[in-house]
Amino acid sequence: MTKTLLACLLAAGTVAAHAEATTYAIDPSHTFVTFEANHMGTSTLRGRFDKKEGSVVLDKAAKSGKAEITIDATSIDTGVAALDTHLKSKDFFNAAEFGTAKFTADKFAFTGDKVSEVVGTLTLLGKTQPVTLKASNFNCYVNPMLKREVCGGDFETTITRTQYGMSYGLAYGLPDNIHLLIQIEAVKQ
């Protein structure tokens, strides 16, 4: 009897937790991947990817989540056209062959009610490597224009580009470590 009750409660609990899982679609106007790279020991060069799509599944009760974001490698934008062309070439992103980069995550860590870390993989130049994004400012709010819940925040990580086979310019002093600053907002579906 007790066992059956426990099983029923567990089953109910599982159902409830599943019911909390909500899908959010990436808001492309408030979702950007910006990279920072030190330039020849002097200044910091920045660029971003303008086109991306994806979704996030968040279960606030179960404190779990999933994310899948696809980044269009051809949409790289540094504000300098000649540099964008070089970055899209085989020396760097080889965008003709590898048109997209993909971030997939299935482990969300929480501190209290806030997402604190997202653990997943980044596929770039056809190579997949583990990546952990550190979250700051995670928050959900009701957007008055959309009249829907929006969740998001700032995320950052540092990747080592040679792990993906991108080694151009190391000998000239271009860095191997690239800092990524990621803005994400996603709208409840």
Next chain:
Amino acid sequence: MFGAHCALLALLAGAAVSTVQAAPQEFAIDPAHTHVHWEIKHFGTSTSRGRFDAVSGGITLDRAARSGSASLTIATGSISTGFAPFDGLLRGPYLLSTTEFPSAYFVAQRFSFDGDKLSAVTGDFTLRNVGKTLTLRALNFACRQDTEPAREVCGGDFETEFERSAFGITHSLPFVADRVRVLIQIEAVRQ
């Protein structure tokens, strides 16, 4: 003897002064490595970023005298967020009014040094025809000798914050924050 000593001292002092006076060097902004980036909080949640792509100007640096001056012109219409409708809104009358105010300016006469290292630059920032004193903190300031082409390049990262309402830009407050963080990449080539 005493007179000759004094004359020698005077000569040395004069040489020292002229060395310092001879030291100011002119640098021209390298537009490929000079960008004004900004960050602003959106609904207390994520950080929206954008940049101005067209920045021109020059810098005078006197490393011996630890002084300098800078004059930067930022084309407000060159704003780029990666999302065209935002760029249109930002250029419009509610925000930057880029037709009426096509340029923002930063003119600095005070360079502060920490030892040999440039630590801060203070000047007048003009946006939408409103001028305010602004101090940029210098990070990573360094000079390097490029070989191809052979030239000296000085530059670094500079950052500051200001309240956009101080320049009359109040649209979307408080959903989009008042505080703007500015990150400036500058590289300049010795002339």
